[in-house]
Amino acid sequence: MTATVRSLGYVVIGTTDLAAWRTFAPQVLGMELVEHTETSLRFRMDEFGYRFQVEEGAPEGVHTLGWGVKGADELTELIAHIEKYGYTVTRHGQGSELAAARNVKEVATLSDPDGLTIELFHAFEEALTPFVSPVGTSFVADRELGMGHIFQMVSDPEKYNEFYRDVLGFRLSDYIGPATFYHCNPRHHSFAFVPAPKPEMQRVHHIMMETTDLDGVGRAIDAMKAAGAPETATLGKHTNDKMISFYVQTPSKVSIEYGTGGIFIDDETWVPTQYSSAHYWGHDREDA
Template sequence: MALKALGYVAIETAKPEEWDTFLTQFVGAMRAPDAADGAALYRVDDRVFRIRVATGTREWFVAAGYEVSDRAALDALADKVAKAGRAVTWASAEMATARGAEALFATSDPAGNGLEFYCGDARTAEPFVSPIGVPAFVTGVFGMGHAVLSAPNFDETVAFHCDVLGFHQTDMPRFNLFGPDGPSMGFAFLHADNGRHHSIAFGEGPVPPSGAVHIMLELPDLTEVGKAHDRMKRFGYVESATLGRHANDETIGFYVQTPGGFDLEIGCDSKVIDPATWVTTRHESISVWGHEWGWQKAMKAQGEQA
């Protein structure tokens, strides 16, 4: 069974107009024709959509959708998930088509994070044209990017993703984010069967009110990242982490808060691994340089006021 890549993310929002501005005028995504159920769809490449935004009553990260190699692999995965005690809900033909898939099922991990798995990726011949001139996003065999979620039952959740779903460990660090005397926090960076360093990752902790920690999109070079950083400042969006370079996947980028409350990482120059030969690493720091986080700024401000 080949777990190929992150195909798309699904989001619920009570602020569809804010999301539309964020995705088209800041990110540079292309608005695609709406789904049959009225959800707004956004492209960053030749897939029929990568980001689905449905209007609802809450701000919520509904699911990360991962592509598998074929229908036989999808059926086998559904059987494994059910045997592991997680509910499996098969999509109707109409819903699968709306997700740009041949067949699809929805489930959740032991932490309650929403997941969808599908086969038969739908593509379009209509060229990707960014409304603000972004030339391209790095996708292809690497998929859309990655999703980072949380799990209070960290070990159980990571084991489910590796032993049942078929992700593989890339980097398994523990960080003392609040100083040497503070509690350490486990992280799991997991790769699918492609060269992207991680297609999903987890932090040890409660699921946030938004349902996710962040998602990531990769731009082709630092110039495009810098232009995106300028757009963030122009729109007045909240910068969740300043420009920096990660130690594990080597991505250079920054984090910005989405209208849904979780973050979007925009970066470039991400490390490409060989998934067949990769040996798990355990980095001791999050970043080589930069990446001052919003909570760090808040703690610094409190210390200066004390």
């Protein structure tokens, strides 16, 4: 199969407190609020029109992941490949209501093994003006690398190995204990998962956002404390992607990993390995 997912394009997040997001995303995360209605908000972090869409009244937490492919032909090929594995895919073509709502040329929808909505799209719309962070932060996010990564707690690891490796075409990065990490571009991982300890914990655990320097992380830590946002893990350094990061809880309960210094993978030379711990140091949690 030559058609694969290329990058994480956007996330759609449900909330019961839209007003809290209006201040949290700009002040703590450094994102730019670009669209707002009575029931939804959109936030930028790079040249694209948005990366986060937050909707009031939807299921709380991340309920939709938007994964980008190269073009229309690749989307057609990928849909045919996905259907061979028994997944039902609905294509919303150019001019459709969903494609227009997502600011893409076309989008195809399906459900992952635990029922999370997956949207595959091509031709994401770029903004006409430069991204301006209200706190001066810049992000490692673009058309090749996407917006960051997703870490999900899942019911059946083997089903997710098949879904992301065999169905969507991701490549193995490495392992940390029971956690598996996959990449679809040079970013160390765009998707990772671990078995959920309990069925009610099956969900997206966190979204990773990467800044271009450590100062951006430091400013976010100060802003988190000033805003009284819950810190879910202290500053630390990961073993596999070498990211220096901390974790903060959003108004939708899903966490943000906010870091800098992640490594890139060259598929010609990369050899997957495993680690006994996720941290060289730090990342202390209250529930640890």
